[in-house]
């Protein structure tokens with residue numbers, strides 16, 4: 001399989017304040033300039049998107065992008081940097097974050113985690129096998145009742161997301177198939193010997 005270029009548009013969020021290529025949902029109303037920010041960032045990251053919905057507990061703030069040009073059956077790796085931006089007081093200790101294929105509520109969960117350490121960028125990866133040539137990636141914060149802490153865990157936590165990339169990864173499928181074939185041949189030989 002030939003190498004494919006990064007399929008994400010504006011993965012470094014340096015096209016601001018509109019966040020070209022990205023769609024925000026449940027973000028703090030009227031605070032677009034606040035969501036596309038470089039506050040507390042560093043030279044390696046600069047501008048990024050901040051997932052925050054100002055304390056609403058009934059939904060998740062998301063940044064999503066629909067990518068096309070995927071090869072069905074191929075494995076892709078999403079790589080991104082993330083930092084914990086803020087834990088508002090009075091909202092418990094949940095820090096749920098997730099990456100989903102599709103929508104955050106109904107899509108395939110690729111990764112759910114928590115971060116600690118304010119303003120410290122960390123790199124994450126998650127992978128999936130494409131089931132369509134076009135797929136939606138959704139980064140979601142404040143997963144609230146659905147993950148990690150369980151029902152009732154209301155959070156008001158901001159995450160910064162930056163340097164998102166999506167690339168094919170070499171799938172060792174041919175090697176795995178060869179190994180399976182070798183084992184199968186060995187078993188067949190053993191069976192033949194017994195009979």
Ligand SMILES: [Ca+2]
Pocket residue numbers: 012013014045046047048162163
């Ligand atoms: Ca950036």
